Every structure is written in C-alpha cells, then in structure tokens.
Amino acid sequence: MSTYTSAEIPVRGGSLHTGIWGPDDPDAPTVLAIHGVTASHRTWGMVANALPDVRFIAPDLRGRGRSNTLPGPYGMPVHADDLAAVLEALAVPRAVVVGHSMGAFAALVLANRHPQLVDSLVLVDGGLPLDVPSGLSDEQIIQAVLGPAAERLEQVFGSLADYEQFWAPHPAFAGHWNDLLRDYLAYDLQPHGSGFRAATRTEALVEDTAELHRGTALLQALDELAHPVRLLRAPRGLLNEEPGLYSPAYIGSWQERLPELEITDVPGTNHYTIVMDDPGASAVAAVLAEQAVGGRLPAGEQPAG
Secondary structure, eight states: OOOEEEEEEEETTEEEEEEEESOSOTTSOEEEEEOOTTOOGGGGHHHHHTOTTSEEEEEOOTTSGGGTTSOSOOSHHHHHHHHHHHHHHTTOSOEEEEEETHHHHHHHHHHHHOGGGEEEEEEESOSSOOOOOTTOOHHHHHHHHTTHHHHGGGOOBSSHHHHHHHHTTOGGGTTOOOHHHHHHHHHHEEEETTEEEESSOHHHHHHHHHHHHHOSHHHHHHHTOOSOEEEEEOSSOTTSOSSOSSOHHHHHHHHHHOTTEEEEEOTTOOTTHHHHSTTHHHHHHHHHHHHHHHHSOOTTOOOOO
C-alpha cells in the first residue's frame, strides 16, 4: 500500500484539494491522474496503491469532491490550467498524465496548453469526442451518456447507507462491490440540509458537458497532438452494456485519423471498473508503470547490463 497525504493547491477562487500517494520525493517518477465528470480523486485508489514507488498526484477537479466550492467558469481549458497549477505548486517538472472518462479530455487539453509539463498521455475510456447523434441539446447528451449518474446529483439521501443502497443495484458494479467503492461513496457524500448530497456541483457537470459538446479546445488538442498517447478502452459502458462508450468501429475511425494513437482493449471491464476494480485497475497501473518508471528510473537506480 502507498502512503497517502493531501494538499491544498491555490487556484482561481480558492484551492484545489489534491490527493498524493507514494514517496515524498521530488525525484520519484510522477503520475498526474484526472478523474471523471461526476467523480473525485478517490477513483484512483486501487491504481495508486499498485504503484508504491510512483508519486501519484490526483486532484479533485473544480466543482467536485473537496474542490466543489471553487467557482466557475468550468470547461477543459480551466481544468487544464488548474492541473498545471498543481504540478507547478508541487515542483513537478514533467509527469505522465492519465485521465479517466472526462479526465482524459482534460488531459489532452492540458498537454496542448502546457506541453512542457507532460511526458506522455494515458487515456482511459475517454478523450475522443463522444459518439452521439447530431442535433442533441446539452441536456439530452447528459441524459444519453450519463443517465442515473447525473440524476443522483439532485437527490438528497438520509445517510451513507441510503447512498450505498442507491448504488447497490447499479449494473456496472454487480460483482465489483469492494473497499475502494465504499471509500469512494463515503467521500462523495456531503451534508446538505438535514441529509446528504453527492459532492459534484450540477452546474459544473452541465458546463463541462456543454464545453465538450460544443467547445473547440478538445478538437484543437487532438489536431495538434504532440505527445505519446495510449488509449485503454473498456468493452462495456456505464451500465455494463456493450459495446461501451466507444464502439470498435468508432475507435477504428479515430485510429485512422490519428495513427500515432495506440489503442488497447482491457477485457472484463466496463467504464467504471476499468479503474475501480481488477482486472482494470491492475491493467491501468501496468501501463502507467511502463510509462513512468520505464521512461525515467527513480533516483539511484540504473538500467541493468
């Protein structure tokens, strides 16, 4: 198990709450991990604990987790600049950057806006424009892609047990109810009146989804891609359905447009379990170990031979 601490990083309007696993060593290989649209940094616990020799830095994005009091505007350029502030505050000259779901979009925009801070990119079931019918409104896209994950933000729960009961029937977690998920749910729930609500601010969700749908930052980042990039795809989606967030045919069309994009399926995973349970978390950690440790050995270690 990695050691865990946290830090408050100054950004516009306040501070970005940031979890840090691994050695307190500025020379250690470093990963910056970016969570999804309604998630928090606690998404990454299993992946981080599989990399005890890596400095694993994972913020709560603006409008989420313990960063949910930070004001808008939101959007990928704003998140990218917040993430750059995290690396600079923690004296990280360059990092391997991994993003899950919306975090993969933010990772690409970070690499485009602050290329000097990024060694390489690992996109986990995200990063490519969403494959949705044209003409949908922002609200229709949120419902089509996120469904119950977005609806829960308006619900009030009486207790953590009620919140766990809400999640228990979720098809993505059937057979995957683990300690990480319990920790993630407990962290997500915050007091609201006489009850509790999920930490993500609805306006952050709406604005970020609109920016992904209609903004130009992501397409610019893809057009100007200049870093090594791996994409790990979950064969099943947010409700454990096939073909998942990205169909093989859609992924194939993007690989033709971006031949430098290396795409790998992670069998036995859906959109959540690709980072929140095995075999997904171990597969993601293995790729990050290859990128972070293989690209820059920890201080004092030398290649064999």
